[in-house]
Amino acid sequence: MDYIWDFNVVVRFFPVLLEGAVLTLELTCIAVGMGILIGTFVGIGRVSKNKLIFSLSSIYVNFIRGTPMLVQLYLVYFGLPAYFGPIPPLMAAIITLSVNSGAYVAEIVRAGIQSIDRGQLEAARSLGMTYSQAMRHVLIPQTFKRIIPPLGNEFIALLKDSSIVSVIALEELVRKGSMIAGRTFRSFEIWTAVALLFLFMTLPITQLVNYAERRLKQE
């Protein structure tokens, strides 16, 4: 092996990589934020006794979890324009990642609600509260703490999976890496740098998740 490392290339293109990393982070934050919004409603729908609400939310969750995100992205980016006209790549990426994340967050929320002791709902209902009052004031607030660790994991997973949007020419971290590697032929150095940048973003969240889990165990 007479390949000679040249990490100067990483230094030279670091601002470009950083630009990509920022977009990756932005995409992930928006998607998880939207995902939490969607997932809260759908998660509540998944424990609903109303058959229609339950079925609709179940279909959504099963469809998203049962199909590759790449296919979902193609469906949005190439498929939807048949009805709505061309969709800009950034929009397509945000829609896909958000809708995808929503399904996973919904399952986290559902599990969170179901992990609360049945007696809580009974106590609230026995006081004359409606189902939605009991949900809002008694069950949901108690799930918040419990779902922080799995939400952190979802954030990490989505941060990594968001690289899929590179296929529709969105210049996030992976796309930037592949562009630079193609120009400089310094694949080893560039992809090492890309990996480290991902690690740099995920590790703090991993630490936070671990901390939250320890706190929860103590209670």
Next chain:
Amino acid sequence: MIKVVDLQKRFGPLHVLKGITNEIREGEVVCVIGPSGSGKSTFLRCLNLLEVPNGGRIYFAGKEITDFKNVDINQVRAEMGMVFQRFNLFPHKNVLENICLAPLKVRKYSREEAEAKAYDLLQKVGLKEKALAFPDNLSGGQQQRVAIARALAMQPKVMLFDEPTSALDPEMIKEVLDVIKELAQEGMTMVVVTHEMGFAREVADRVLFMDDGLIVEEDTPDNLFNAPQNERTQSFLSKVL
């Protein structure tokens, strides 16, 4: 106050209540005793419709509450306080908030009104100094007394107690029973499912003995405990007394 006619409840193939008929009068304290699995908790939970009966009718304050189409179930429950075996306080809220939540949200009281009432009730159950404590920092007996105050805050017409001392350490049973006794003396209508025979004997106006989904025998505590007529009552009492 509450009238039950031929109440039936099934859980799948299990026939838990096989036709209960009884009436609880205003101001009456009725204790329900019987072996575990006899259906006494289910009977109690049917009264405020936490369990939906499969047959029979329940009347509360002159109105049929099993007429589900024409009855607001939440309104009915607001008039019936319930105390659970495992307290079921809301762990994310402090004592004061636990007591005020339903009066605020269901009765639409102002915060001042609700809190003033809550402090009165805390005084009554002897826990005024714990108003800002969280349930996890209270003993079982204290939690159960808060649960009683929480139910009373809705100013219910009836109080239902589902084995209120069964999850308590022995030294805490008395403090909870004392609160219930005081309520009885004030004339509160109560149905108490209990294993505390001494309590039932002392406080109840009437005792129901349930076995296998039916009320097998009912009488004043004196008669029922001293001279049970039914063979199954005799056998049960000989084991627990």
